[in-house]
Amino acid sequence: xxxxxxxxxxxxxxxxxxxxxxxxxxxxxxxxxxxxxxxxxxxxxxxxxxxxxxxxxxxxxxxxxxxxxxxxxxxxxxxxxxxxxxxxxxxxxxxxxxxxxxxxxxxxxxxxxx
Amino acid sequence: xxxxxxxxxxxxxxxxxxxxxxxxxxxxxxxxxxxxxxxxxxxxxxxxxxxxxxxxxxxxxxxxxxxxxxxxxxxxxxxxxxxxxxxxxxxxxxxxxxxxxxxxxxxxxxxxxxxxxxxxxxxxxxxxxxxxxxxxxxxxxxxxxxxxxxxxxxxxxxxxxxxxxxxxxxxxxxxxxxxxxxxxxxxxxxxxxxxxxxxxxxxxxxxxxxxxxxxxxxxxxxxxxxxxxxxxxxxxxxxxxxxx
Numbered sequence: 001x002x003x004x005x006x007x008x009x010x011x012x013x014x015x016x017x018x019x020x021x022x023x024x025x026x027x028x029x030x031x032x033x034x035x036x037x038x039x040x041x042x043x044x045x046x047x048x049x050x051x052x053x054x055x056x057x058x059x060x061x062x063x064x065x066x067x068x069x070x071x072x073x074x075x076x077x078x079x080x081x082x083x084x085x086x087x088x089x090x091x092x093x094x095x096x097x098x099x100x101x102x103x104x105x106x107x108x109x110x111x112x113x114x
Numbered sequence: 115x116x117x118x119x120x121x122x123x124x125x126x127x128x129x130x131x132x133x134x135x136x137x138x139x140x141x142x143x144x145x146x147x148x149x150x151x152x153x154x155x156x157x158x159x160x161x162x163x164x165x166x167x168x169x170x171x172x173x174x175x176x177x178x179x180x181x182x183x184x185x186x187x188x189x190x191x192x193x194x195x196x197x198x199x200x201x202x203x204x205x206x207x208x209x210x211x212x213x214x215x216x217x218x219x220x221x222x223x224x225x226x227x228x229x230x231x232x233x234x235x236x237x238x239x240x241x242x243x244x245x246x247x248x249x250x251x252x253x254x255x256x257x258x259x260x261x262x263x264x265x266x267x268x269x270x271x272x273x274x275x276x277x278x279x280x281x282x283x284x285x286x287x288x289x290x291x292x293x294x295x296x297x298x299x300x301x302x303x304x305x306x307x308x309x310x311x312x313x314x315x316x317x318x319x320x321x322x323x324x325x326x327x328x329x330x331x332x333x334x335x336x337x338x339x340x341x342x343x344x345x346x347x348x349x350x351x352x353x354x355x356x357x358x
Contacts, residue, residue, distance in 0.1 A: 017329045025328050026321065029299045030306045053332055057300055059277040060285065062175075063182035065192060070174040073196040074167050077203045 024050040146172065151215035159206050169215075170199050176302065177223055183297050184227055186286050194230055198223040217308045224294065224312055231290060284334035292327035299324055 017025075024046035146154055146168030154172075157165035177198065181191035201222050202209075209218060285293055298304050298312065306324075310317045 017325045022321075022325045025325055026306075029324060030321075050328070053335075054300055054328070056277070056281050056335065057285070057296075057331075059274055059281045060183070061278055063179045063188065063191070065174055065178040065182075065195070066188075069178060069192055069195060070167070070171040072192075073170050073199045074163075076196050076200055077166065078163070080200060080203065083204045083206060 020046050021050065028054060151219075152209075152211050152213075155202070155206055155209060155215055156211055166203070169202075173219060177219065180220070180297055180302060181223060181227055183285070183301065184224070184290075184294050185231065190227075190230060194223060194226050197226050201226070214308075217304065217312050220298065220302070220304070221312045221314075224298075228290075228294075280338055281335075284331060284338050287334055288327065288330050292323065292330045295320070295323050296327040296331065299327075 027047050028050055146165060149157070149165070149168075151169060151172065154165040154169040158169065174195075178191055178195050181194050182188050185191050185194065198219065202219065205222075209215070285296075288296070295309060295313065298309050299306075304312065306317060306320045309324075310320045313320070315323070
């Protein structure tokens, strides 16, 4: 093993995911359902295995916001004044908050209206 | 390998269906009724503050959950949550009501979360996606199959709590962009196309990045349990870009 090439950080290693496993992942996660039935049936065991793997994520407890988060958000909105007139939208914690919206997503705030 | 069985029943066993809010019902104030998100925003833009309050409440749990999982920091998640709705308020007039509000909101929130992470340099810069490539034997990885035997039952509460901590550790250690896309897809059930819009990446990159995310999670899980991907030793190799 060439240790100099071994990544010991949290960065991803080169992970091989076979085509069948990739299809199984797509079958589970792509809600658009682009995979045909025959392919799905052929990959049933892998789909089930992938489902078991991803099902581990369900063990993570759902984060619950502290009480009043929605109200605090609303208060900030009201304090900021009418849209486009206040600098309150600029957060001291964010590097480029007002511009940090989708730039190519046609429906994003600073994109031309469709 | 290609055993029989109904794919629908298999899939039901494999991965339970859940609401996009990860099984946590969002608040639904009575003053917003059954109005769509888009309608609520329209009402707000016409001066109805209660509609906006309802919109925020509707997404309080789901959007916060996404941000908390992505950022791994509850306080930061709450701050970004507020920033996101402030941005919605500021930019609401540019919203195209013929489009869906939910992916638009997540686009804003995800961008703000990434801005925050960059500004804080909270994690080492993540490289682009690990390439999903065939293994040396040409068969590609088989760890999903290997994983199947190692996934413990999570029915018992005590075991589930312990398991939850282990899973969270693995997820927290995933590269940011892989954790982000896995959260959007698994917990929030966005179709690939909407993920492409939210993350502003090509559809093909969504697929490859999501595959990398699953691979990363599986690899982390195996590492957490002291086994390499192949069951005997850690895999190694090179990370290359898949972005196209």
